[in-house]
Amino acid sequence: MPASQQPMNGTIKINGEGQILWADEDAIALLQLQQPHGNISKALALDGGKPLSEHLSLTLEAANYSTRSSWAICHPHHNPETSMHLSLWVDEENREDLICLIALTQTRKSGDTPETQDLLGALTEIQKDYIADKGAFYVFGRALDALLQLTGSEYGFIGEIFRDADNKNFLKTHAITNIAWNEETRSFYQQNAPSGMEFHNHDTLFGYTVKHGKQLISNSPDADPHSGGLPPGHPDLNTYLGLPIYSGKDFLGMAGIANRKGGYDDKLAHSLAPFINTLGMLLGAYRNEEKRKHAQALLGIKAHQLEQANQAKTHFFATMSHELRTPLNSILGFSIRLHKSLQPHLDERDEQAFEAVIRNTKHLAALINDILDVSKMEAGKMEVLREPVRFYDIVNEGITAIFGMAESHRVKIVDKVRSDVKHLKVLGDEKRLLQVVLNLISNAIKYGGGSDVHVDLIEQAENQITLLVEDFGPGISQDFQQTLFQQYTSTASTAKNQIESTGLGLALITEITKLHQGRIWVDSEAGRGSRFYVSLPRLAP
Numbered sequence: 001m002p003a004s005q006q007p008m009n010g011t012i013k014i015n016g017e018g019q020i021l022w023a024d025e026d027a028i029a030l031l032q033l034q035q036p037h038g039n040i041s042k043a044l045a046l047d048g049g050k051p052l053s054e055h056l057s058l059t060l061e062a063a064n065y066s067t068r069s070s071w072a073i074c075h076p077h078h079n080p081e082t083s084m085h086l087s088l089w090v091d092e093e094n095r096e097d098l099i100c101l102i103a104l105t106q107t108r109k110s111g112d113t114p115e116t117q118d119l120l121g122a123l124t125e126i127q128k129d130y131i132a133d134k135g136a137f138y139v140f141g142r143a144l145d146a147l148l149q150l151t152g153s154e155y156g157f158i159g160e161i162f163r164d165a166d167n168k169n170f171l172k173t174h175a176i177t178n179i180a181w182n183e184e185t186r187s188f189y190q191q192n193a194p195s196g197m198e199f200h201n202h203d204t205l206f207g208y209t210v211k212h213g214k215q216l217i218s219n220s221p222d223a224d225p226h227s228g229g230l231p232p233g234h235p236d237l238n239t240y241l242g243l244p245i246y247s248g249k250d251f252l253g254m255a256g257i258a259n260r261k262g263g264y265d266d267k268l269a270h271s272l273a274p275f276i277n278t279l280g281m282l283l284g285a286y287r288n289e290e291k292r293k294h295a296q297a298l299l300g301i302k303a304h305q306l307e308q309a310n311q312a313k314t315h316f317f318a319t320m321s322h323e324l325r326t327p328l329n330s331i332l333g334f335s336i337r338l339h340k341s342l343q344p345h346l347d348e349r350d351e352q353a354f355e356a357v358i359r360n361t362k363h364l365a366a367l368i369n370d371i372l373d374v375s376k377m378e379a380g381k382m383e384v385l386r387e388p389v390r391f392y393d394i395v396n397e398g399i400t401a402i403f404g405m406a407e408s409h410r411v412k413i414v415d416k417v418r419s420d421v422k423h424l425k426v427l428g429d430e431k432r433l434l435q436v437v438l439n440l441i442s443n444a445i446k447y448g449g450g451s452d453v454h455v456d457l458i459e460q461a462e463n464q465i466t467l468l469v470e471d472f473g474p475g476i477s478q479d480f481q482q483t484l485f486q487q488y489t490s491t492a493s494t495a496k497n498q499i500e501s502t503g504l505g506l507a508l509i510t511e512i513t514k515l516h517q518g519r520i521w522v523d524s525e526a527g528r529g530s531r532f533y534v535s536l537p538r539l540a541p
Contacts (some may be wrong), residue, residue, distance in 0.1 A: 009293070011300035012041050012100040016060055018053060021097065024300050030086040030102055032078050039099070042535065044086065047073040051188050051189035056088070056098060063090035069290050072195035073105065073137050087293050091301075092115050101297040105135030119271070122146035123278050136286050137194065138223055140174035143279060147257060148177070150275070151268065154259035155179050155235070158245075159199075160283060161210065161253050170200040171254065181233040204226040209242035214249040216242040219263035239263040242274050247284035255279065324368050331360040373508050384515045388539055392414065392457060393421040394430060398437030399455060402445070406453070411445045416456040424457070424465050426541040428516045429431035436509040440469040440532050447474030451529065465538040472529040481522055485510045509534075 009169035010027025014020055025034035031043040041052045052074075059070040070088040075081070085105040091097040128145060129139045140158050145343045150155055155177035164170050171195050180186035189197075202211040209224045211215050218224040218240045230237060241264040245253040257264075301526050338352040339346075346354070373382065378510065399413050427434075444453040448471030455466040476484065485506050516536050 009101055009296065011305075011389060012040065013107045013301055014098050014100060014155060015054060015055075016096050018056055019041055020105055021142065022301070022304055024304070030084070031076055031102070043076060044074045045077055045080075046086075046101075046191075047075060047083065047194040047531075048191040050195065055195060059088045059097070059098065060090060063095065064463075070195070071136075071290075074102075074194075083135075083469070087290060087297075089294050089297065092517075096533075098299045099292045099294075101338075103293075106138045106534060107207060107324060117411045119150060119275060123275060123303070124283045126278060126282070127201050130282055130285070134150050136174055137283060138209060139527055141280070144175040144177070144255075147255060147275065147479075147514055149255055150272070151241075151264075152260050153241075153257040154212045156255065156257035157206075158255045158279065159196075159253055160286075161251055164200060168202075169210050169213075169251075170198060171206070172196040173370070174200050176251075179235050181235060188255045202500045203239050206242050206254065208484070209244050213244045214243060215244075216240070217264045217266070217269065224234045241269060243269060243272065245276055245280045245283060247280040250284070252280060252283040252287070259269065283304075322330060325365065328365050330367065332358065332365065335361060361522070371503060372510060382511060382515065384432050384512065386427050387430070388427055389430050389433070389538070390419055391424060391426050391433070391467070391538075392435045395455060395457060395467065398434055398441055401434075402441050405442060406445055406506075409445050409450065411448065412452045414442065414452055416454050418457075421465070423458045424459060424541070426516070426536045429512075429537055430534065432512045433516070436512055436534055437467065439505045439509050440467070440534070443528070444471040444473075444532070447471070447473060448529070459538070460535065462533050463538050463540070466533050466535040468531060470529065475528050476522065476524040476530050477526045479525065484522060485520065 008026050008030060010025045010030045011024045013022045018040045020036060020038055020040055021032075023031075023033060026477075027033070028036055034042060043501050044052060046052050046055060049074075055070070062070065072086045072088075074084050074086050076084065080345055083105050085103050087101045087103075089099045091099050097347055103280055116334060126139060129142055144158050147153070148160070157176040159171040159173040159176075161169050162172055173193070174369050175187075176193055176197060176205045178186075178189050178193070180189045199206070199210070201207050203226075205218055205221060207228070208214070216226065218226070218348060221240055236259070239260050239262075240256065240258045241260070243255045243257075244251060245255060267291050327483050332394050335354065339356060339358065342354075343351075395417065396415070399415060402526045403413070441453060441455065451472035454468070454470040458468060501525065510520050513536070516534040518534060520532070520534050522530060524533050
């Protein structure tokens, strides 16, 4: 894989039995899933034939005492030649589920050994493999081959150090020579090597290094007090060298090699220091990469959960808005009709009651409409038409429609639009732009402290036309302006001026303005009124 090519990573969430609970688009593409459901074992098989269910079970079991990840090399059933790296973590929110990240990787083939036997050449090749992002199994496998060649050793391993349930060190291999001596050990190696073989026994030659983090040279293993002996049939162990791998002061892993003719000594071990230091760098980088993958997988899961929650909220709002609007419209209609029929016989108190019912019903209807629009906005489903319309016609319609509200507040709306700009057009949605005009003028009436409201259209350079709605009321403080265009922020500037408001209007018209490639802003300060501007691209005359 070229160094410049980013490998595709896919995130999946599964339960302990491997049932896919969720998969992102990259995972679906990598595994060629027809749908993001089913069991992961139907899409992936572990390299070596180990049952995937067994690997999942062991990962869940290990999570009882550790948050470390589990990994394995696998391949998709539809293409056994394609190798993938499978990283697993237990979901901290539900510890019976697993979060998985899969990525394409490169598997070493038989005879795929370093091209050079000198130390500098070996280090260069290993670093190139790492930079090319060929995967830990490949890189550490090549590193082991190089180490065996450099030292003339017969077999060995490179592994990482972890902690068990009793907080004791144990070794998990990243690369190990196949020294199987019977059918049972051949099967064990084949199934477990691709996912790492774990060794917990400290009463062995390599167990000494695992336990103490110290180098061990043994040229007479049979007589060595650290040796725990060999199982029947095990290949001869004539000489042995165990090398701890550090990154700074952190004991990260070890390498063990065996059966070098003439044995091992401190001089040879010292000459391998650059190689071992490089392995320390690679193990440290690998751990950091696993942490990054974990964070990436968690972000994918969180994004999915937030999307689900948002969809549920949007569906709820849309459903409830529809269910509530029908009875509200009925209440409003019958209230207006009843008011008109009884009006000649109503006293002042009854008249005020009817006005309150009608006013509050309209307010609830407006709130429901705003909520529905906000749910569309958050779901990215708010759409606008793109038709040439005269901006002034929309402004004039808004002034006419809101005239009754202005009268009830004893506010005068002053149309200051000059005749030479009334013909200018914008490309937009007449209904949505009317929402903008009505919202700004109604806010100026409600929060302008009873002052007149001036409405103007200003032709600006760079093919812009700007709506200005100005009041001369108490104004808006600088601190409040910072959140003014956010959802659930009322336009009222003081506690005394809190008038019925959904707190959604300015957020809605901000979104509508953006959908028209325009911008909205405010110029105000406490005690000196407010000027709201909406600037839109105008069409050429």
